[in-house]
Amino acid sequence: MTQISIEKYQDSDFKKVISLLVSSFESKFCHRQNLTMSNIENILYSIWDIKAENSSYLHFVAKKDGKVVGVILIRVGKPLKSQKKNLFFHLCQRYGLFNMLxxxxxxxxxxxxxxxxxxVEHIAVDKSMRGNGVGELLISYAEEVLRGRGFTSLSLVVAENNSAKHLYDRNGFKDIKHISSRFKEYFIGINQWVFMRKNLIRNPQGKILKVK
Structure with missing residues (x-):
């Protein structure tokens, strides 16, 4: 398999991570949106505040030859208030009030x-690297860190028809609830979702304990 390193997210990775997220979730970001991908990237650069030292998140990136090819962001506590300046009115002037709202x-x-x-707030893998086990490496690495900190479960929501669901199934996540949301369908074009959870507790022999 292609050599991939998993590293803690650094503030210097910010723009590369934003670019990866926008390209990975292009259909969701662009749904009903009169903005280009470049516009959306520029807006996210301005309004998102993803700091490496934020203790409310675990944030890791996968790199190949120094390039960010994957990212996972896991919320582990109440998010801290953003310290970034609000540029909303400036962005409205540039991109339009409706587009921004x-x-x-x-x-x-x-x-x-x-x-x-x-x-899991988000997990994304560069399109050119899919099928090389990058997603599994990110999940496995994050799970070990979570266990080391005493956390006992990890959850996520995935679109029911998303091929990534097979990845979560293989890695021990179980369907907890199927969700139908017209609200989500209107804004991001997807109606059917699955809430999934994985138990992270190991027994003394190191095996994952099953949850009934």
Whole structure:
């Protein structure tokens, strides 16, 4: 398999991570949106505040030859308030009020979580690297860190028809609830979702304990 390193996210990775996320979730970001991918990247550069030292998240990147080819962000606590300056009015002047409001609502829909578990906010792999085990490496690495910190479960939400669901099935995530959401369908074009959870507790022999 192609040699991949998993590293803790650094602030210097910010723009590369944003670019990867936008290209990976292009259909969701661009749904009903009168903005180009370049526009969306520029807006996210301005409004997202993803800091390496934020203790509310575990954040790792996969790299090949120094290039970011994958990313996973896991929420482990209540998010800290962003320290980034609000450029909303400036961005509205540049991209239009409706486009900005729609994109912000879309981001809130993507981040809408009711689970109190550790939660995968997003995981993305560069299109050119899919099928090389990058997603599994990111998940496995993150799970070991979570176990080391005493966390007992990890959850996520995935679109029911997303091929990534097979990855989660293989890695021990179980379907907990199937969700139908017209609200999400309107903003990001997908109606059917699955809430999944994985137990992270090991027994003394090192095996994963089953949850009934």
């Amino acid at each position: 729609f994109l912000i609502f879309k981001l809130s829909v993507l981040e809408m979580v009711t689970s109190k578990d550790c939660y």
